[in-house]
Amino acid sequence: xxxxxxxxxxxxxxxxxxxxxxxxxxxxxxxxxxxxxxxxxxxxxxxxxxxxxxxxxxxxxxxxxxxxxxxxxxxxxxxxxxx
Numbered sequence: 001x002x003x004x005x006x007x008x009x010x011x012x013x014x015x016x017x018x019x020x021x022x023x024x025x026x027x028x029x030x031x032x033x034x035x036x037x038x039x040x041x042x043x044x045x046x047x048x049x050x051x052x053x054x055x056x057x058x059x060x061x062x063x064x065x066x067x068x069x070x071x072x073x074x075x076x077x078x079x080x081x082x083x
Contacts, residue, residue, distance in 0.1 A: 051077060 032080070055066040067075070 051067060053066055053068045055064050057063070058065045
């Protein structure tokens with residue numbers, strides 16, 4: 001048989017805290033479910049088409065390296081995102 005009296009209900013402060021936590025959890029879930037907008041929106045690589053040129057620092061000496069420096073060679077580009 002369930003407990004009766006003061007033990008049956010949580011204190012008012014605890015209920016308010018639980019409501020706030022539930023609201024924050026729901027709001028976070030809603031925000032994380034929204035679609036993310038990327039800077040490359042609308043870009044889609046196609047087989048056989050040249051990739052747009054870009055420049056990044058080199059791994060060994062941190063000197064700038066551009067994709068265009070490898071024109072005519074086989075290059076493997078891996079597109080990924082982590083979120």
